[in-house]
Amino acid sequence: MTSRLTHVEPYAEAEMLCPAKVNLALSVGAAQENGYHPIVSWMVAVDFWDQLSVQCIEGIEDRYHISFSEDASVRQAVDWDVEKDLVYKAHQLMKRRVEKKIPPVEVTLKKYIPAGAGLGGGSSDAAGMLVGLNELFELGIGDDDLIAMGAELGCDVGFAVSAFLGKPSAMATGYGEVIEAMTHLEPVHLALIMPNVGCATAEVYNAFDEMSEDHKDVDHDGVWSLIKGGKLKADGPFNDLAEAAEKVQPRLGELRGRIYEAVHKPVHVTGSGSAMFVIGESKEDARKMMDIIVERCDVACIDVQTLKINP
Numbered sequence: 001m002t003s004r005l006t007h008v009e010p011y012a013e014a015e016m017l018c019p020a021k022v023n024l025a026l027s028v029g030a031a032q033e034n035g036y037h038p039i040v041s042w043m044v045a046v047d048f049w050d051q052l053s054v055q056c057i058e059g060i061e062d063r064y065h066i067s068f069s070e071d072a073s074v075r076q077a078v079d080w081d082v083e084k085d086l087v088y089k090a091h092q093l094m095k096r097r098v099e100k101k102i103p104p105v106e107v108t109l110k111k112y113i114p115a116g117a118g119l120g121g122g123s124s125d126a127a128g129m130l131v132g133l134n135e136l137f138e139l140g141i142g143d144d145d146l147i148a149m150g151a152e153l154g155c156d157v158g159f160a161v162s163a164f165l166g167k168p169s170a171m172a173t174g175y176g177e178v179i180e181a182m183t184h185l186e187p188v189h190l191a192l193i194m195p196n197v198g199c200a201t202a203e204v205y206n207a208f209d210e211m212s213e214d215h216k217d218v219d220h221d222g223v224w225s226l227i228k229g230g231k232l233k234a235d236g237p238f239n240d241l242a243e244a245a246e247k248v249q250p251r252l253g254e255l256r257g258r259i260y261e262a263v264h265k266p267v268h269v270t271g272s273g274s275a276m277f278v279i280g281e282s283k284e285d286a287r288k289m290m291d292i293i294v295e296r297c298d299v300a301c302i303d304v305q306t307l308k309i310n311p
């Protein structure tokens with residue numbers, strides 16, 4: 001479960017674990033007139049989370065506390081205003097959407113997922129807020145509408161909502177907002193590497209445009225055959241944004257080389273970077289690689305696995 005509701009009248013609280021996502025495959029087409037790129041991606045949610053709590057309070061104003069946890073693997077500061085936070089934006093969107101008035105809440109977001117990592121942390125926090133408010137105030141918004149609301153906040157937010165609803169593996173198409181949830185998922189074990197530098201998504205897509213001479217179509221079949229191909233092999237994942245991410249953040253290419261030297265397995269970039277991952281044969285294998293990477297590569301690394309599908 002990724003959410004928990006505690007009803008102690010008159011106070012009630014929703015606690016949400018907001019999972020990171022990994023793009024196991026990401027195919028990107030040429031930018032459209034609106035500047036956005038069509039994509040086909042196999043996205044999975046993993047057991048690495050931000051913690052979000054939404055609590056009813058007395059008073060008239062909402063309160064927000066947003067910070068990185070002291071014990072986060074990558075220490076960052078929240079360098080954006082509350083009004084720019086996706087949790088705040090999700091809250092405002094929900095208030096506009098429902099006619100029933102939402103009472104004041106105290107929102108506490110404790111972040112572990114680094115920003116600008118291609119792990120969709122902010123998207124997941126936003127999804128947690130939509131799902132949490134819907135449950136807490138019994139707003140009765142259906143799954144498809146919640147996913148559509150997510151897509152208004154960001155291309156990746158619809159997938160994050162779907163993961164909250166028990167579907168942590170999906171093929172995303174359109175600009176990422178069209179979600180086809182998968183009903184079967186072989187567990188995938190990963191060593192997840194989180195460099196202490198971030199990549200801004202828009203910058204990476206711009207670099208992709210500059211680097212792509214011949215504009216190809218998205219590789220729908222390639223992504224689909226990976227999803228349907230049984231146990232994922234270490235060399236299975238691919239990412240059309242990987243080179244662009246390395247152009248934006250040249251340290252990544254060098255680090256990727258060092259990690260490969262240490263574990264002798266392909267090292268993949270998730271989303272627009274900066275995080276990378278190596279596929280393990282098993283939980284033990286992923287953990288062993290994590291130990292080696294932490295020891296030899298001077299970078300934060302944890303072992304994670306895909307969340308189970310909730311039937």
Ligand SMILES: C[C@@](CO)(OP(=O)(O)O)[C@H](O)COP(=O)(O)OP(=O)(O)OC[C@H]1O[C@@H](n2ccc(N)nc2=O)[C@H](O)[C@@H]1O
Nearest residue numbers: 035036037118119120154155156175176201202205271272
């Ligand atoms: C690259 C991906 C892969 O899953 O993830 P991240 O690395 O950001 O986690 C996504 O496509 C990111 O989705 P998301 O992070 O929600 O993007 P948004 O906030 O909607 O858009 C940020 C910016 O990225 C660019 N953008 C985003 C999605 C898309 N299909 N084409 C784009 O060109 C646009 O320049 C946009 O202004």
Ligand SMILES: Nc1ncnc2c1ncn2[C@@H]1O[C@H](COP(=O)(O)OP(=O)(O)O)[C@@H](O)[C@H]1O
Nearest residue numbers: 080085086115116117118119120122125200201
């Ligand atoms: N709750 C949040 N968590 C992380 N980043 C957020 C959040 N809300 C807004 N942001 C903004 O989003 C930026 C990260 O976006 P992006 O590069 O797309 O992330 P990612 O690649 O991790 O999905 C941050 O630098 C910050 O300005």
